[in-house]
Amino acid sequence: MARRVLRHRLMVRLTHWTNALAIIILLMTGLNIFGAHPRLYWGNAGSVDQRERVWLETGASPPWRNPNGWIEIAGTRFDTTGVIGVSRTPTGGINFVAFPHWATLPAMRDLATARTWHFFAAWVLILNGLAWLLHGFISGRLWREILPSRRQLAPAHLWHDIVEHAKLNFPKGEAALSYEVLQRLAYAGVALVLIPIVILTGLAMSPGMDAAWPFLDQLWGGRQSARSAHFLAMSGIAGFLVLHLVLVVLSGPIRQIGAMITGRMTIAGDK
Numbered sequence: 618m619a620r621r622v623l624r625h626r627l628m629v630r631l632t633h634w635t636n637a638l639a640i641i642i643l644l645m646t647g648l649n650i651f652g653a654h655p656r657l658y659w660g661n662a663g664s665v666d667q668r669e670r671v672w673l674e675t676g677a678s679p680p681w682r683n684p685n686g687w688i689e690i691a692g693t694r695f696d697t698t699g700v701i702g703v704s705r706t707p708t709g710g711i712n713f714v715a716f717p718h719w720a721t722l723p724a725m726r727d728l729a730t731a732r733t734w735h736f737f738a739a740w741v742l743i744l745n746g747l748a749w750l751l752h753g754f755i756s757g758r759l760w761r762e763i764l765p766s767r768r769q770l771a772p773a774h775l776w777h778d779i780v781e782h783a784k785l786n787f788p789k790g791e792a793a794l795s796y797e798v799l800q801r802l803a804y805a806g807v808a809l810v811l812i813p814i815v816i817l818t819g820l821a822m823s824p825g826m827d828a829a830w831p832f833l834d835q836l837w838g839g840r841q842s843a844r845s846a847h848f849l850a851m852s853g854i855a856g857f858l859v860l861h862l863v864l865v866v867l868s869g870p871i872r873q874i875g876a877m878i879t880g881r882m883t884i885a886g887d888k
């Protein structure tokens with residue numbers, strides 16, 4: 618018989634949605650900030666005349682009536698006209714910015730506002746993340762529900778979960794009440810690796826922190842390396858978000874999102 622059960626506790630729901638909102642604001646304001654200097658370097662310093670240190674750059678090239686947008690990564694240039702380097706303004710004009718208006722916050726170039734929102738959302742992310750971590754430690758949920766168990770990490774079990782995902786066979790009944798190994802690896806990777814890297818590299822770039830503890834950016838190999846690591850970890854989080862949303866949609870969005878909002882889920886009972 619079908620049963621209605623508690624799937625996500627209030628603390629998990631509150632921290633999940635606060636985290637989602639903070640990350641979306643951070644991603645969109647971060648893309649706006651990147652547009653102020655759309656180049657990434659390794660080392661301590663970076664400027665337009667230090668081309669040998671650039672590993673990623675976006676830009677535009679002629680004809681200027683119908684310009685081409687591009688992104689260059691490690692010396693290889695990709696045409697990204699319409700999205701990166703050159704896009705359309707909301708009124709149809711040509712916009713020479715790294716990322717289009719629909720991907721940034723604020724929509725138009727505004728470094729000062731983007732930074733203010735970025736730093737506010739960063740503190741929300743940090744405090745919310747600490748609350749999630751503390752709750753995970755105290756309740757034991759971190760080990761029970763987020764970190765994969767030894768049994769789940771066995772190659773045969775991992776392979777089985779990969780095949781089930783490829784066949785779009787998602788857990789049903791009692792099994793739907795806890796995360797399988799790939800889901801745990803993705804959640805642990807984003808919450809315990811990528812988000813901490815984004816926070817630490819962000820703090821390393823903050824002028825106040827840098828002045829107080831100059832070793833912070835040296836931990837990453839210099840200020841520009843910290844900025845590059847910040848961008849790479851952010852790209853990993855954005856990749857996770859796309860995959861996360863695709864899987865939520867494929868595994869039953871109303872049921873899954875409903876459970877993350879109300880906490881309750883209906884499962885087909887095994888007993």
Ligand code: HEM
Nearest residue numbers: 629633636637638640641804807808858861865873874877
């Ligand atoms: C924006 C960045 C997001 C991040 C970093 C993120 C991360 C996570 C994490 C770490 C979990 C596990 C939570 C826990 O058990 O403590 C989770 C679960 C979940 N998330 Fe997200 N999430 C994001 C956005 C979203 C969005 C926009 C949606 C839906 C519209 C969503 C829907 C869900 C659902 C339904 C679950 C539960 C999945 C299940 O029970 O199988 N998430 N997310």
